[in-house]
Amino acid sequence: MAREPVLSFTERGLYCPAGDFYIDPWRPVDRALITHGHSDHARSGHRAYLATHAALPVMRHRLGQISAEGLTFGETRQIGGALVSFHPAGHVPGSAQIRVEVGGEVWVVSGDYKLEEDGLSEPFTPVRCDTFITECTFGLPAFHWQPQAVVARQIADWWAANRAAGRISVLGAYGLGKAQRLMAALAAQGLPGPIATHGAIEVTTEILRNQGYALPPTQPVSLQKPDASCLVIAPPSALGSAWARKLGPVSEAFASGWMALRGVRRRRGPGTGFIVSDHADWPGLNRAIAETGASRIFATHGYTTAFQKWLAHQGYDAGIVSTEWQGETQDPETPT
Amino acid sequence: MKAFAALFEALDATTKTSAKTAALSAYFTAAPAQDRVWTIALLSGKRPKRAATSTELRNWAAEEAGLPLWLVEETYPIVGDLAETIALILPPPRLQTDRSLTEWITLLADLTGKDKDTRRAGILAAWDGLRPTERFLFNKLITGGFRMGVSRGLMTRALAAASGIEDSVIAHRLMGNWTPAETSYEQLISPEDDAASSSRPYPFALASALEGGPDALGPVEDWAAEWKWDGIRAQVIARPGAFALWSRGEELITDSFPELGILSRSLPKGTVIDAEIVAWGDAGLQPFASLQKRIGRKTVSKKLLAEAPVRLIAYDLLEDGGRDLRQSPYATRRAGLDRIVSSLPPGAPLIASPLLEARDWAALAKKRAEARDHLAEGLMLKRRTAPYHLGRKRGDWWKWKLDPYSVDAVMIYAQSGHGRRATLFTDFTFALRDGNDLVPFAKAYSGLTDAEFREITAWVKANTLEKFGPVRRVPPELVFELAFEGIQESARHKSGIALRFPRMLRWRRDKPASEIDSLDSLRALLKAAHSPPRP
Numbered sequence A: 001m002a003r004e005p006v007l008s009f010t011e012r013g014l015y016c017p018a019g020d021f022y023i024d025p026w027r028p029v030d031r032a033l034i035t036h037g038h039s040d041h042a043r044s045g046h047r048a049y050l051a052t053h054a055a056l057p058v059m060r061h062r063l064g065q066i067s068a069e070g071l072t073f074g075e076t077r078q079i080g081g082a083l084v085s086f087h088p089a090g091h092v093p094g095s096a097q098i099r100v101e102v103g104g105e106v107w108v109v110s111g112d113y114k115l116e117e118d119g120l121s122e123p124f125t126p127v128r129c130d131t132f133i134t135e136c137t138f139g140l141p142a143f144h145w146q147p148q149a150v151v152a153r154q155i156a157d158w159w160a161a162n163r164a165a166g167r168i169s170v171l172g173a174y175g176l177g178k179a180q181r182l183m184a185a186l187a188a189q190g191l192p193g194p195i196a197t198h199g200a201i202e203v204t205t206e207i208l209r210n211q212g213y214a215l216p217p218t219q220p221v222s223l224q225k226p227d228a229s230c231l232v233i234a235p236p237s238a239l240g241s242a243w244a245r246k247l248g249p250v251s252e253a254f255a256s257g258w259m260a261l262r263g264v265r266r267r268r269g270p271g272t273g274f275i276v277s278d279h280a281d282w283p284g285l286n287r288a289i290a291e292t293g294a295s296r297i298f299a300t301h302g303y304t305t306a307f308q309k310w311l312a313h314q315g316y317d318a319g320i321v322s323t324e325w326q327g328e329t330q331d332p333e334t335p336t
Numbered sequence B: 001m002k003a004f005a006a007l008f009e010a011l012d013a014t015t016k017t018s019a020k021t022a023a024l025s026a027y028f029t030a031a032p033a034q035d036r037v038w039t040i041a042l043l044s045g046k047r048p049k050r051a052a053t054s055t056e057l058r059n060w061a062a063e064e065a066g067l068p069l070w071l072v073e074e075t076y077p078i079v080g081d082l083a084e085t086i087a088l089i090l091p092p093p094r095l096q097t098d099r100s101l102t103e104w105i106t107l108l109a110d111l112t113g114k115d116k117d118t119r120r121a122g123i124l125a126a127w128d129g130l131r132p133t134e135r136f137l138f139n140k141l142i143t144g145g146f147r148m149g150v151s152r153g154l155m156t157r158a159l160a161a162a163s164g165i166e167d168s169v170i171a172h173r174l175m176g177n178w179t180p181a182e183t184s185y186e187q188l189i190s191p192e193d194d195a196a197s198s199s200r201p202y203p204f205a206l207a208s209a210l211e212g213g214p215d216a217l218g219p220v221e222d223w224a225a226e227w228k229w230d231g232i233r234a235q236v237i238a239r240p241g242a243f244a245l246w247s248r249g250e251e252l253i254t255d256s257f258p259e260l261g262i263l264s265r266s267l268p269k270g271t272v273i274d275a276e277i278v279a280w281g282d283a284g285l286q287p288f289a290s291l292q293k294r295i296g297r298k299t300v301s302k303k304l305l306a307e308a309p310v311r312l313i314a315y316d317l318l319e320d321g322g323r324d325l326r327q328s329p330y331a332t333r334r335a336g337l338d339r340i341v342s343s344l345p346p347g348a349p350l351i352a353s354p355l356l357e358a359r360d361w362a363a364l365a366k367k368r369a370e371a372r373d374h375l376a377e378g379l380m381l382k383r384r385t386a387p388y389h390l391g392r393k394r395g396d397w398w399k400w401k402l403d404p405y406s407v408d409a410v411m412i413y414a415q416s417g418h419g420r421r422a423t424l425f426t427d428f429t430f431a432l433r434d435g436n437d438l439v440p441f442a443k444a445y446s447g448l449t450d451a452e453f454r455e456i457t458a459w460v461k462a463n464t465l466e467k468f469g470p471v472r473r474v475p476p477e478l479v480f481e482l483a484f485e486g487i488q489e490s491a492r493h494k495s496g497i498a499l500r501f502p503r504m505l506r507w508r509r510d511k512p513a514s515e516i517d518s519l520d521s522l523r524a525l526l527k528a529a530h531s532p533p534r535p
């Protein structure tokens, strides 16, 4: 007898018929389970939201008045015929994979994830399941990340060199997750100077700091004009802008997994690129998938065609979920 | 290799000419001498003998990384460069091999021609000892195509700064077919000239495109005007004991045009002429298409010689009686050219490009409008007092081309770009209407802004009908105005027509696909283009 699948792929997004809810839907629905607060996953207009307690403050800030409930990592909740729980995805603070169990069959939706501990996000934990829906933003074998500490050292050296040359260091990084993770990693090495923030970065940083995440002190650029000793963290869109020019003589850099590609570095124009991502690299994706023990994998959110073919080649029952998620895949300038 | 990799990274991280020149002159001062020679050679487009084919490199890298070949093929268009793709997919190096650029090149030269297993082992061992940037550069040594954002002029200036030799001397020395393995850095920068220079060409002076019009150029009397001929720009060298024909790409093409060899006897010794090779039949000048049969041929059959003969139309005189004339004003050089051409025996395959007289700019504009009738692309304007510049220097030489032909066509395939534009769809195939069908007729990849390419990329991704490797078939909806410089018949193209230099003029958001041009409109252009030229 053919059973209804635990999750189906609808035009509003991933849907669980047994529990009558959606996961990271992109059109308004009655009940949405949200993996994390990035704008391509947490959209506005849903009647009720369910996410981790840790993800909610940023979501409330970004989405305004929402009716939302929080769960602790690992806490289970029965919704109709489905048992759901949230598990750390290691992507950004509060980010989760969502486990859905119906009639003994387990599916896990990865959301965005990375395997390396960044010292801030709750570390990724593999969840055993039958079917795993995985992102594959960097699902090609060209992507191999270096340890965060190595990149943090490169950034600190660049910062110190700029300081010596009398230039302010301006580092472009996504406002939720990447920016704070880099602050924490730099602080762990001993800061060569004060960290200043663009307004958009400061807001999220302040929210996470109030949640209890350990972040070094930052000073908003709007309150105190930075000097050459400062590292200014700004959204990628601020690089090369009038805002950056007003700071005085600057040296700009962009921190992103896409900086691994020379073509993308050059397309962004001059400046330094630091290769650091909040998504899993090629070995990371493969390891995460193996550790779920799942026999069926759906690829989404990235180089799905090639990645699905690769998984099939590895003996998995592999498919693709096409989404309206645009995320980091499409254009390095779009924040996720 | 470390110094070379550091140079590469410094050049890659900036677009500022001053920063690039500084990085280069620092390198030319400090790097091992023979590495400098190789760097100059690589930046001038020379490369070592090929130790492996792209296919071999791809296969070996896939095996070494434990990846199926198709996955490497899928990764390549995203990365945009094969050498970089291979550098990125390989497992991290287990060793640190510290060799100079020259040592690596020597190693590659030693591998060249060896059996496959030896070459494979040599290259795998190299990969295992290089960091990613060095590995990428090592691969580039094999695949060729170093693009480091360094123009010839910039490199010449940096070399001049590092050596104290004047840049015109260095530029001249870098011309022609010197081989890095047999050249020392001292030779390249020595103040004295050597014997081997007798057939060496001068750097070509280049014109800038005149946008808008000639109003800002001052009185018309200050300018010499001539047709911009549609052929192959070439330099004729007639020196004691040497006769040579060089293309603008610095290829020695003497043997490809044997009918011009007769000039070695009639041109006075110590003459260098800047000219255009054009197709020339019984009826006189022929369209560029006739010349195409001759392009790229190393040897020429009697039959082809009879079918598609060529001639030189001379523009300028660079050396007269062995004296470098490039600093003399154009008017002086032109007078010398006329004197030499008039001394040639009747029927010599070299004529002087006629100067076009005009009372005012309006009269010259009228002449320009007739360019197609003369099989020319437009006009060349040269300031009468100007020297023969090194490369492109804005202000003294202008090409005032005809407005290009244009058609409105619809995009039917899109392919991602390379390098800087690897993540964008930038290479499009276009179709025209032919009855009820759409017939592909041209490819183009330039002419739009990055913002437009981004927007089209999003559209392509959302509207893909089929994927063939890196190519996407899309619904025929987006209309573009394409410009092109010339048109000719082609049996190889489905449309029966081939365009010269097609490019996108603009994205016609205002036009639905139902209003694109038909293939018939192109056929009409083709007819017009090939009617015999008016005398």
Ligand SMILES: [Zn+2]
Binding pocket: A038, A040, A041, A112, A301, A325, A327, A328, A336
């Ligand atoms: Zn995402």
Ligand SMILES: [Zn+2]
Binding pocket: A036, A038, A091, A112, A336
């Ligand atoms: Zn995300």
